[in-house]
Amino acid sequence: MATRPRTSTRRAKQARQPLGRDAWIEAARVALIEEGTAGIEVNKLAKRLGVTRGGFYWFFESREQLLDALLDHWAETSTVLFERIPKAPGRSGADKFKMLVDLWISEKEYDPRWDSAVRDWARTSSKVLETVHEVDLKRIGFIEQIFRDLGYRGKEAHVRARVTYYHQVGYYALGIHESRQVRLELMPYYTKILA
Amino acid sequence: MATRPRTSTRRAKQARQPLGRDAWIEAARVALIEEGTAGIEVNKLAKRLGVTRGGFYWFFESREQLLDALLDHWAETSTVLFERIPKAPGRSGADKFKMLVDLWISEKEYDPRWDSAVRDWARTSSKVLETVHEVDLKRIGFIEQIFRDLGYRGKEAHVRARVTYYHQVGYYALGIHESRQVRLELMPYYTKILA
DNA sequence: GTTATTCCAGACACTTGTGTATGGCAAGAG
DNA sequence: CTCTTGCCATACACAAGTGTCTGGAATAAC
Structure with missing residues (x-):
């Protein structure tokens, strides 16, 4: 047997x-x-x-x-990276904006696929959607703070934060895979337009 | 029986x-x-x-x-709406930009959920991803043409088209539901920043 | 060296989906 | 009116996933 x-x-x-x-x-x-x-x-x-x-x-x-x-x-580990940028001591607004761009471009600590996957999930689960919304609002708040440090006031700081954040989310949502070099080349244009 | x-x-x-x-x-x-x-x-x-x-x-x-x-x-019916804007006869660049914003805000002809759903689908199917990429490139090309009509040249027109398009994709990816009024209020800021 | 606890293998019952096969109603062609 | 074709109902076989249960090995506790 x-x-x-x-x-x-x-x-x-x-x-x-x-x-x-x-x-x-x-x-x-x-x-x-x-x-x-x-x-x-x-x-x-x-x-x-x-x-x-x-x-x-x-x-x-x-x-x-x-x-x-x-x-x-996800909820526990997804706002920390953004929170610490505006709170960085002794940095100018321009420095902080650069830190934000680096966070996105380097893709070391921040994994866009992890983010995108949860966002897809949220599309068909209201419970997940709620959580994602909370995280998004927190992040946009932190980015808005960066633009305030850059001298923008009121709604303009808010809209610039939105454009910046939504743009990035959209970039990942498109599923593009550009080389690091290509993205670095375009960065000055982004900086000029956004900040 | x-x-x-x-x-x-x-x-x-x-x-x-x-x-x-x-x-x-x-x-x-x-x-x-x-x-x-x-x-x-x-x-x-x-x-x-x-x-x-x-x-x-x-x-x-x-x-x-x-x-x-x-x-x-989806592929057949998803570029037409964007294509006809830059080709609109007798319209200025500013007019065309406004037409683009209207297309997104009105959400009558263009259904963002239909778009987002396909994009989610593309995240786990390389075949779908390929199709979506083709559509995205076409659309960005049309938007770039609008910015050229607005007087921007070369890479700047391209990046502005990207920021505009990616931002919009990101906006929908976030699953936000703002009232039409709120979005109209923010529009002047968008126009100032982007165009 | 026992004994208890932690973690996993494998069999089982159940559910839910796909695709096939067959038969039948309804509407137009003749 | 008859007959063919288009479209659908229903039953069936099959596949794949979930959750339960029982037993057993490996480690820790004593």
């Missing part, structure tokens, strides 16, 4: 290294970026992690609960 | 009025907007149309073929 080779089924021959709740969330994040919410399937995530679904329900009650956790994760 | 009330099962008591291929595509379009590609299910569309899936496979070989038809439909 063919006993299965139980031991070698393990994720490697390494010592036991349990996944933990965060690993499932991270896998869900990647899946969301690559395939959208429809791609977040417990089976697929398990395969991606090199296990079966067995352990999933130890961490989460349901797939729905995983999605909630994923959204929370 | 309980014969079913066959006659009254019909979509109404009206005379027979077959759906036709386009009706299925239109239903798919609505479903895409409301729920994304995952929401495009043959069963749901049938329910929406008041029939069963019986007739679907008379028009389409598969669900996949419906999606292809839907993408084609």
